[in-house]
Amino acid sequence: MTKVGPKDLAILGGTPAFASPLHVGRPNVGDRAVLLDRINDILDRRWFTNNGFYVQELERRLAELTGARHVIAMANGTVALEIAIRALDLTGEVILPSMTFVATAHALQWQQIQPVFCDVDPRTFTLDPNRIAELITPRTTGILGVHLWGRVCDVEALSEIAVAHGLKLLFDAAHAFHTSHQGRMVGSFGDAEVFSFHATKFFNTFEGGAVATNDDELAAKIRLMKNFGFAGYDNVIHIGTNGKMPEISAAMGLTGLESLEDFVETNRSNYHRYRRELDGLAGVRLWSYPEAERSNYQYIVLDIDETAAGLSRDDLAAILWAENVLARRYFYPGCHAMEPYRTLYPEAAGRLPVTECLVGRTLVLPTGTAVTPAEIGEVCEIVRFALAQGGEIKALMAREVAYA
C-alpha cells in the first residue's frame, strides 16, 4: 500500500488499493475436474432431480458428518426453514432474534405466523434466554434460534424454556454447518436444525439447504412436504411444495465435502491473520471463535466502537468500499427495522436495545479460499491507516465526500 496521507485514500481522491472488487461471500469451489466428471455422469444418467443418486449420496454423507439421524436436502435454506416450520405445526407466534438475515423472519411471516423479535446476548449475538419468558403468550408455539456466524445458541437454556412452556425448538443453522457445541456437531439440537448451502456459505451447493433432525416422524413428514406430498406414483397424502435439491447441486456438494477440511484450514488461517494484524487497535474487536469447538471460521466480524476508534462503522465501510473492499454491514438494520416488520410490529424496536446497538457497529470482511493472505494484509493495512488518522479523515470526508 502506498498511502502516506489521508488524501491517498480512494474516498478522498487517491487510487483504490484493489483494481477489482474484493467481495465478502466469494464461493469456495472443490476439485473442478471431479465436479465436471460428476456433472457429465448426471447428463449421462438423464436423472436431473427428484431424489436422484447424488442427492441421496449427499444426504447420507451429511448425516454422517453431523451425526443427525436424518438430513433432508432442499432447494435452499429458506424453503428448508419454511417446510420445517410447517412440519413442526408452528402457528400463532414464534420467538426469534432480529439480528439475523431477513429470511429467518420471512419464513414465518410468509405462513401468517407472527415473528416475535427477542433481543440477543451481547457476548454471543444469539438469542438471550433471559429475555424469552416475557415474550411468551398463549399464542406462542415455538422458539427459532439462530446460530449467528456459526456461534451456537445457548441450546441448553433454550431447550429448558421450550420444555417448560411446551414449545417447539427450531434452529436456523444457516451459518453453522460443520461447527460443534460442547463437542457435539450442529444438526441434532432442538426438534430440527436448518442449514443453508447457498453460494456464499462456507460449504455450498450453488443454491441449497437441508433440514437435519433426529425425529423419524418429523423427517418423514418433511420428505413428503418437500415433494408435493407424494407418497408414491399418483398418491398424494399431504399438502406440500417443491423444495427439492437438483442433482447438479448435490454433485457440487459432494465435491465440496471432499475439500471441506481445506476450506476450514484456509478460513482458520485467514481468521488468525486478521487477528494478528488488527490486534490492539483501539475501538476494534474481532469476533472470536471458541477454540475448544469445531468452527468453520466463515465470518470475519468486526465490532467498531466509534468513540474509541475515532471512526464509525459506516465511515470505515465507506472508506473500504472506495478501496474496492466490499465489506458488508450484516445484519443492518435488523429484521424488525425492515418491511413488513417495521410497519406490522413497530413496538419491537423498543425491546431490542442490544440488537439496535450491534447492528450499527458490525462489519464483515472478506475471507474464504478466493482471498489471498496478501490481500488480507492489505485490507488490514487500510483499516489501521484509516483508524490511525480517524479524526482528520472524518473532517476531510465531511467536507469533500458525499457518501451514504
Ligand code: T4K
Ligand atoms: N438464515 C440465515 C441466518 C441466513 O444467513 C440465510 C442466508 C438464510 C437463512 C437463507 O438461506 P438461503 O435461502 O439463502 O439458502 C447473501 C445470501 O444470498 C444469503 O444466502 C445469505 N444468508 C446472506 C447472509 O448473504 P445477500 O443479500 O447479502 O447477497 P449478495 O447478492 O449481496 O451477495 C453477498 C456477497 O457474496 C457479495 O459480496 C457478492 C458475493 N457473491 C455472491 C454470490 C451469489 C459471490 O461472490 N458469488 C456468488 O455467486 O445475501
